[in-house]
Amino acid sequence: METSFTRLVGVRYPIVQTGMGWVAGPRLVSATANAGALGILASATMTPGRLREAVREVKSRTDAPFGVNLRADAGDAGDRVRILVEEGVRVASFALAPSRELIAELKAAGVVVVPSVGARRHAEKVTAWGADAVIVQGGEGGGHTGEVATSVLLPQVVDAVGVPVVAAGGFHDGRGLVAALAYGAAGVAMGTRFLLTSDSTVPDAVKARYLAAAVGDVTVTTAVDGLPHRMLRTDLVDSLEGAGRTASLVRALRRAAGLRRVSGLSWSRMMRDGLAMRHGRDLTWSQVLLAANAPMLLKASMVDGRTDLGVMAAGQVAGVIEDLPSCAELVERVMAQAHATLHALPAPGAPAPEAPPSGAPTL
Template identity: 60%
Template structure:
C-alpha cells in the first residue's frame, strides 16, 4: 500500500496517529512507528526542553520515522522548529500554520511539513507556502473541528491542491482507508482510535468512558474555550451545555487555566499575550475566545492525565461509539491493512 504519504515520510503504511495533547507521548508515538504507521508526538503542552526530551525518548524506543506536532502560534515556534532540525525529526505537523518563515526553516533542512486544515482556502494557503502535504479534518473528528463532514471536505481539498492529502475525521478501520483513497486521499489519520489502544497511557477509567459512549455520545460545543470542538458528553460538558458555560465564572476558569498552562510550558506573561494576539489574528477569534483559549489544554489534562472523567474535557471523534476494544497499535494497524486489502479485493482492485 504505497502512496505519496508513505514515500514522503518513509513509513510502511498510509496510517497516521494524530498529535493529541496529553495523549500522544513517546509511548504511543513509538508504538505506532514500530507498527508501520506515522506516529506524531504532541508538543503543545510541553516546554521546549521537555519536547526535546520526549523526542529523544521516542528515539530510544524506535528507529522508525515519526513526526512532532507544533503549535504554529507559539512564541517560541522558531526555536522549536530549529530543535526538530537538530534532532533530525523527519516530519513536522501543525494544528495551526505558523508564519511562512518557519516553513522555510524546516524545508531548508529537509523536514516534511504537514499542516492540518479545515477548509479548502486553508489548504490553498499552506500549499502556496510550500507545505509538503495537508491533513484534512472533517466535522466527525474530535477536538477543534468544523461543520463540514469529511465526505464533502476531503474531495474539495483533493481537487484544490496538488499535494498528498491525509484524511481525518471518522476513520477507524480498513474500509475507511479504502474509502478515503477512493476520494483521492493518500492516507488516513486517527486520534480517538489510537487513544483507545493498549499502548495509550490514558488512564483505564478514561478509556472506559470512551468505550461506553454511543454514536450519540459526543457533542460539538464552544463553551469550553470559545471555539467549536467535539468532546464526549461528560458530566461537566453536560453542565456547560445546560447553561453553565458562559459569564464571569467561565472567564475566571480561563484565567486559572492560563496560569496553570503558563507553568506547564514555561511561557512568560508577555509570551502568553503575544500568542493570544496571534491566535486572534490567524483564527479570527473574538476577545472572549482568546481569553478562553487556555481552557482546553488544562481541562484535557484533568481528564487524560488525572483521570477525572467527571470534571475533565475529553476530546473525541464520533467513532468512539463504534469502538469496543483496546488492541495494541501493531494489532490495530495490521487489522486495518488486512481489512483494506480484503475490501480492495472485493471491489476488484489490487493493493
C-alpha cells in the first residue's frame, strides 16, 4: 500500500511504531523495520554514546529505513542530531516541536523530519519551518496526551498542512488504518499495539497486566509529572494522586537522581532541560521537578517488571488488545484487514444490500 508517507521514508507499509521510552529499543525497531513498517528508536533515556551504539545495533539487524525519536528541548539535542547525521539515520522524530535550526540541519543532511503534534497550530508551525511530515496524536493515545479525539483533530490537521500526516491515538488494526486514510492521513502510528508484541522486550508479567486491562482501566492523570499522562490505572497511580506535595517532591528528587545516573546528565544539564520544559507552558517549578518522576517510573515497569513501583503508559486501545503477535505477524494482519475492509466497502452509487426477510437471523 503506497502513500505519500511510504514514498517519503522508503517503507513498504504506511505504519509507524512510535518511539516509546524504555520500550522502543533495537530489537523492536529492527523487527518493525524488517516487517515493512517504520520503527522509531526511543533515545531520550540514552546517553549519546548509547544512542550511537543502539543505532548501529539496529543497522546490524536490518537494511530497512528506521527513525530515532529525540527530545527537542534537551540541552544536548544538537549533539544527538549530529549522531543521526553521522550514522545515516533516515528519519528524525520529535515529541516536541524542534527548532527551525534543528530542522534545517537535519534536512540539509538528507534526514526526513517528522515531529509529533497534538494541535493544528503546532502542525502549522513545524511545517512552516520545514518539517517533512507530522504525526498527529489524538487524546486516545498513550503517554502525554491532549483532550481532542483523533477523529476531530486529524481532519483539522490534514486540511491545514500540505505534508503527509500520520494519525496516532486509537489505532491497532486494519480497520483503523482505512479510517485514517479516509480522513486524509497517509498512515497510522501505533505505540501500545507494538508494545504488546512478542518482539517487545517489556517483561511478560507487565504485558499480562496490559492484556488483562479493560478500556475503563486506562486513565489520564497529572500526578506523575504535572502534565496529562494516559496510563493504566493501578494502586501506585492511586497513591500518587493521593500523595501530599511534600511526599511528591521527595519522591521526585529521588527519581531525578536515578535518571541522572542512567542518562549520564549532570545536575546543571537537567536544570537547563527543566527550564526548557517550563518555557511556554503553565508549569510550576514543583511540576517541573515532578517531571523527573516519569522516566524512572516507566523504567520500573517497562524494564524491571515492577508494576508495583512503576507506571504503565497506555493508549485506550490497551483495553481491546488480546494477543502478542510478532511485529511481522502484526503488520501482515493489519494490512490484510485493511485490504479486506477496502474491498468490502460498497462502490459509490451501488444499490444498498437487500434487507433480510422478517424474522431471519442477521449477522
